[in-house]
Amino acid sequence: MSFIKDFIEKETLNRRNFLLASAFGITGAAAASIVGAGRAHAAGAIEDPTIAWSYRDRTNPYWNSIVSGGESFVESLGKPKSALVHLINEGSSEKSLADVKALLGKTDGKLALAIDANDSPNARPVVEAVVAKGAFVSTIWNKTDDLHPWDFGDNYVSHMSWSDIGPAEQTATILLKAMGGKGAIVGLGGIASNNPAIERRTGLDNALKNFPDVKLLDYQAADWDTQKANSIMSSYLTRFGDEITGVFCANDTMAYGVLEALRAEGLAGQIPVVAYDGNAQAVDLILAGELLATVSTNPHWGGGITAALAYYAATGAFKPSDEPHEHREFNGPTVLITKADAEEFKKKYIDATPTYDWKDFWGPSAGPITY
Structure with missing residues (x-):
């Protein structure tokens, strides 16, 4: 790693x-x-x-x-x-x-x-x-x-x-279920004025409504940055200690910093973490059991x-x-990735690069944006 x-x-x-x-x-x-x-x-x-x-x-x-x-x-x-x-x-x-x-x-x-x-x-x-x-x-x-x-x-x-609200709600739900529907989580978000940062936080909030026994201890913007996420997660561990039973990350690169902070405390793989973006490293981390789920946007x-x-x-x-x-x-398009399908996703999208007809402008798209 x-x-x-x-x-x-x-x-x-x-x-x-x-x-x-x-x-x-x-x-x-x-x-x-x-x-x-x-x-x-x-x-x-x-x-x-x-x-x-x-x-x-x-x-x-x-x-x-x-x-x-x-x-x-x-x-x-x-x-x-x-x-x-x-x-x-x-x-x-x-x-x-x-x-x-x-x-x-x-x-x-x-x-x-x-x-x-x-x-x-x-x-x-x-x-x-x-x-x-x-x-x-x-x-x-x-x-x-x-x-x-x-x-x-x-x-x-x-x-x-x-459309990040639905997929983020899915990953958050996976996280909260993995915690047995109880406990306390911390969250790390993107740049506050970014649409994806706003929508992914909304997805988390939607999921939390279905799990009244899970407490959100704190949620801070780490601006999509690995090093900033590492610093914030380290401070979370100092502030909340054993209270933390799950971590929601609004993208993969912040999750890398979170996992490094958890490793420093011997907690990697013990506290479930979810992320977003479907990067190659994130898929490897899912296969290794350190990350629970992510979402690819192709x-x-x-x-x-x-x-x-x-x-x-x-x-x-x-x-x-x-x-x-x-x-x-x-x-x-979005694709949810968990350990059940990470290997298949890796073979199709990471180990090989799919070829596309660049004149098929809307083929893989997922419908109109709604407001």
Whole structure:
């Protein structure tokens, strides 16, 4: 398990035109057209757009899988992996937006961008910057509920998220049942403004309603970070000691830090832990009996298809505004992984990389996003 130790050691967009448009009762695509007037490329006008992925950090196994999917898509076009431009925001929304603006300037808007905006409020300025330059963008995970692709014509191509409440409730239920329906748990969540962090906490809360004899001792944001999770879990063990009979983690990388803290106290495998993301290390930990369950969101497909949607819209292969709303805001697939099916999952998704038709934009998706 040395990889866990290694893991641990290892200008704002001017919105004046939008505000003016709102003052005159103009919203959505009309407002977008004011900002991008004279700049937007017609669908199909970009012959060979730059393809970019903006994300948090490739040292994170989840994001590595996302970007690997993006690279697979780029290779399907007969291009080398190096043709994919990487915009690494390091968890900073300010850097995310600045990097996007810089690339928009460098490419003069001839850009197909796939992005997780890092937090929900940052999605709007990113989209507005892209639209103003006539580039094309597809987002994943984080956006506010009032931001919709169809309000920006074709340039905001799509948004994909994952419906995390149900799967998180499933993993939490597995945890609480493993505890015999009684005892006390601690929780570690993601960045507070992230949609998945909010939904996964809701899933835990839903599960707890069915187990009145289980107490939630504390729940803290570890910001998806292994080292921060390790520190928080160590403090939990100091504060609560033997009271802790289970741990809920909102993603796998935080679970790695939790397990390292438990190992330091000789408690690994004795206190059940659940997580989320379905990373290779997490699946190995399930097989080893140190992790109870996780959930895969098929990040390889998600990363590839998000880039594909932006690219094919930019080149005019399809017109996003001709598509129904469920093709512009949709959920990605989820797979619950426990010890009963971890070996099968490992063979199919980890030991081998499934091949995908990157023009089958919505095949594995799981229906429209509902609010």
